Amino acid sequence: MKIARKEKDFFKRKADELKRQKLDATGSFQEKRGNIVEASYRVAYLVARKKKPHTIAEELILPCAKEMVRLVHGVEAAQKLSDVSLSNNTIQRIIGDMSGDVKDQIIEEIKASPIFAIQADESTDVAMACQLLVYCRYLFKAIIKEEFLCCQNLETSSTATDVMNAVSSFFDKLTSMNTELHLAYLVDIFEIFNQLNLRLQGKDSNLLSHCDSIHALLAKLELCKKRVSVGKFMMFPSLNEVLADGQLSSTLSKEIMDHLSQLDDEFRCYFPDLSPQHAGLAKNPFLCQVDDVLEDAQGEFIELIHDSTAKNVFPSNSLSSFWCSMMESYPKISDLAVRVLLPFASTYLCESGFSSLLAIKTKSRNKLSVEDDLRCALAATEPRIHELVAQKQPQKSH
Structure with missing residues (x-):
């Protein structure tokens, strides 16, 4: 037979070939190919998360990776990274898949x-x-x-x-007043608004927290009016610092009073109902009365407020976490509370998304x-x- 006359090297080559085929059949080579594809996906995901151009993968990331691997593991190891597909079209396609x-x-x-x-x-x-x-x-x-x-x-x-234009109307009067005093007053007013703006931003905000912030602002405006009416300006530190003798003219005091009243009216106009239905229940069910709850949920409410386990976990959980955890045990009451917490209270996410x-x-x-x-x-x-x-x-x- 011809095969009997073959050299020993021939059989060795055949054995190596069979070994490679066997490895492929068992998935070793397939696993390697899968790792190569996964590397493309991982890089593409990082590119997308960092909001970088798709071309950065092939033009910067891959060359940097090759250079680091070459220095640490050698040229042969670095060359293996050439199998990772990171072209512009590949990155775009992978991002679309993900x-x-x-x-x-x-x-x-x-x-x-x-x-x-x-x-x-x-x-x-x-x-x-x-x-x-x-x-x-x-x-x-x-x-x-x-x-x-x-x-x-x-x-x-x-x-x-605009949600509010009361501040802009105040600028029209600047020409007839002491500019330095008015600028100091505006600095203080805008600081109050900036603090409110920060409280109204962020993820996981809800109507309850926003209502609390608006209520606090309205109460603060009312306090400002009372203090200005008796010549006290400690709530306006910049204005208080500018005042030489601590006194403000009656004309300017009236202008500030009118402006604070206008701000109060504008906020109440844009936020007429600051108490969502079932707000008290959502905020703290253990401080509510049975009559504050819908009749068909009152029986379930009584069970909840006498549930010592629920009462113990309430202080250590966020409102959303607490009510979501109660959905299975107390579905009617939890549904009322979640409907207060679920709606978006601002467009913060969209603004940050832009x-x-x-x-x-x-x-x-x-x-x-x-x-x-x-x-x-x-x-x-x-x-x-x-x-x-x-x-x-x-x-x-x-």
Whole structure:
């Protein structure tokens, strides 16, 4: 037989070939290819989270990675990174895959939630295109979860009216008054508004906390009026410092009083109802009376306020965490409370989202369809990279 006359090296080569095929069959090589694809996904996800251009992966990240590996592990190890696909098109495609996966997860979570709320706002990007951002808030695993939902192009732009214009009317009177004193007063007033603005910002805010802040402002304005009426200005430190003899003219005092009254009226006009229904129940059920609760939920309410376990955990949990944890045991009462806590109280998330949008969609990237990048950058839900990788095959950068 011809095979009997083959050299020993022939059989050795065949044995090595069979070993390689066997390794591939058992998944060793397949695992390596999967790691290569996963590396592409991990880099793409980091690019999206950091809101960087897609080209940075191939132009900067890959060369830097190769150089570090070369210095630490040698040229051969560094060359293996060439198998990781990080081209501009690859990064864009992967970000689209991850965005779709995150979107699917969020939609499924919203469907599973008994109730949800949305926040929407619009702005114009660098390409003068009107962009609509939408966030959602819903129940998920015993918490109220906030998530980026979508970014959509609008064919036309629109502007919102100002929530309050009382301050602007005060500037019209500056020419007839002592400018230094008025500027000092305005510094103090804007400091009060800045403090309010900070309290109204941030994630996980709700109507209760915002109502408390607005109530505090109205009470502060009332106190300011009382003190100004008797010539006391300790609530206006800048104005108090500028006053040489601690006295203010009756004309200027009246102007300040009128302005404070105008501010009070404007706030009450824009926020006519500062006590949401069932606010007391949501804030602290153990301080409420049975008559404060809807009749069909009163029996359940009595059980809750006599539940020593619930009473013990209430002080150590946030309102949203507490009520979400009570949903199964006390569904009717919890539903009333969650409906107070769930709605968005401001457009803070959308406003911060627009900052991210402008960071991503720069003048040099003004043709970019930004939704996928924005979802990967802003969503709290992470893409299921292992599942996505299992569906893909690796390919080298070109």
